[in-house]
Amino acid sequence: MEDEECPDLVPIGGAGETEPGPGRRIPVTIITGYLGAGKTTLLNYILTEQHNKRIAVILNEFGEGSALEKSLAISQGGELYEEWLELRNGCLCCSVKDNGVKAIENLMQRRGKFDYILLETTGLADPGILCVVDAKHGLQHLTEEKPEGLVNEASRQVALADLIIINKTDLVSEEELNKVRTSVRSINGLVKILETQRSRVDLSNVLDLHAFDSLSGISLQKKLEHVKTTHAHLDKAITTVTFEVPGNIKEENLNLFIQNLLWEKNVKDKTGRTMDVIRLKGLVSIQGKSHQVIVQGVHELYDLEETKVAWKEDEKRTNRLVLIGRNLDKETIKEVFIATVREKQRNS
Numbered sequence: 001m002e003d004e005e006c007p008d009l010v011p012i013g014g015a016g017e018t019e020p021g022p023g024r025r026i027p028v029t030i031i032t033g034y035l036g037a038g039k040t041t042l043l044n045y046i047l048t049e050q051h052n053k054r055i056a057v058i059l060n061e062f063g064e065g066s067a068l069e070k071s072l073a074i075s076q077g078g079e080l081y082e083e084w085l086e087l088r089n090g091c092l093c094c095s096v097k098d099n100g101v102k103a104i105e106n107l108m109q110r111r112g113k114f115d116y117i118l119l120e121t122t123g124l125a126d127p128g129i130l131c132v133v134d135a136k137h138g139l140q141h142l143t144e145e146k147p148e149g150l151v152n153e154a155s156r157q158v159a160l161a162d163l164i165i166i167n168k169t170d171l172v173s174e175e176e177l178n179k180v181r182t183s184v185r186s187i188n189g190l191v192k193i194l195e196t197q198r199s200r201v202d203l204s205n206v207l208d209l210h211a212f213d214s215l216s217g218i219s220l221q222k223k224l225e226h227v228k229t230t231h232a233h234l235d236k237a238i239t240t241v242t243f244e245v246p247g248n249i250k251e252e253n254l255n256l257f258i259q260n261l262l263w264e265k266n267v268k269d270k271t272g273r274t275m276d277v278i279r280l281k282g283l284v285s286i287q288g289k290s291h292q293v294i295v296q297g298v299h300e301l302y303d304l305e306e307t308k309v310a311w312k313e314d315e316k317r318t319n320r321l322v323l324i325g326r327n328l329d330k331e332t333i334k335e336v337f338i339a340t341v342r343e344k345q346r347n348s
């Protein structure tokens, strides 16, 4: 990678930011947070709120799940400006200098200038400016012990953030919320903390991060440089598997499959280890439903939601699932899925 070919990202609140005209610099906000914390919910909220700002969003692709991620983003997003940015190894600081900047440039060439740019990184990426923390599972992620040599990504994200959004406050008691808040505070004593449901945050807080930047006294560029030197890649034990099974499935069978996986935890890999699913996403075809259904799971919580996208008449109905977690093996999980669906169909 040639350094001179890579334009630098503009530090938030950098000189010239308030200058009018085409030379005005555009703030870039990077959104981090552990798997399923609510980053996409936040982006969708920001993009659908009335704010009279032109905002570009750059989403990352995670592992094999890119096709599905993309379709999910489109079906939820309404009118988004989108550019797809593949983060190599899901690591922002490795990728942002080459294809990251390129993605932003491509976007501006096609769409003109934006007022703000938001960048979503994978749940396991390194650096952070705005970090979404899951009120229900955040404490578990922050305190998880890592094997020798591996960094706890969740606490690294919190440590680097200028703004923390503790999301899903509806799922916890005031006491649990206090614990998460205290834990975040102990990792990052300077960071501004906001608490939300469905990531519904006052936009001025999110789009105007340089206010906090001055607090921490360190620019985005410096942060990226800093993080690059103390580098650790994705937690190797966590992997992504994707599979597709054509046809219609019954809702009760799908529930059974998911509950075995997330609640009963009785699905094992070939060596007998329990498959531990942190994140589950899917686009499925439920018998008797004309519209595509989205499956969303975060640890033991999941829900099914009918989308506005109808299956077309000549379209092949199919089920696509993405699982992120430990001890996942694709063949086995696919077999279990098919078996669960078939088994119950014979019985009922």
Ligand SMILES: Nc1nc2c(ncn2[C@@H]2O[C@H](COP(=O)(O)OP(=O)(O)OP(=O)(O)O)[C@@H](O)[C@H]2O)c(=O)[nH]1
Pocket (backbone or CB within 6 Å): 033, 034, 035, 036, 037, 038, 039, 040, 041, 042, 122, 123, 132, 167, 168, 169, 170, 171, 196, 197, 198, 199, 279, 296, 297, 298, 303
């Ligand atoms: N109960 C509750 N659920 C929420 C809240 N915010 C988001 N969710 C749900 O949490 C799930 C994950 O949300 P996403 O926005 O996709 O999370 P993400 O951080 O983008 O996930 P990854 O990109 O996979 O890391 C979805 O099912 C959301 O509907 C909240 O405040 N309360």
Ligand SMILES: [Zn+2]
Pocket (backbone or CB within 6 Å): 039, 040, 041, 120
């Ligand atoms: Zn997301």
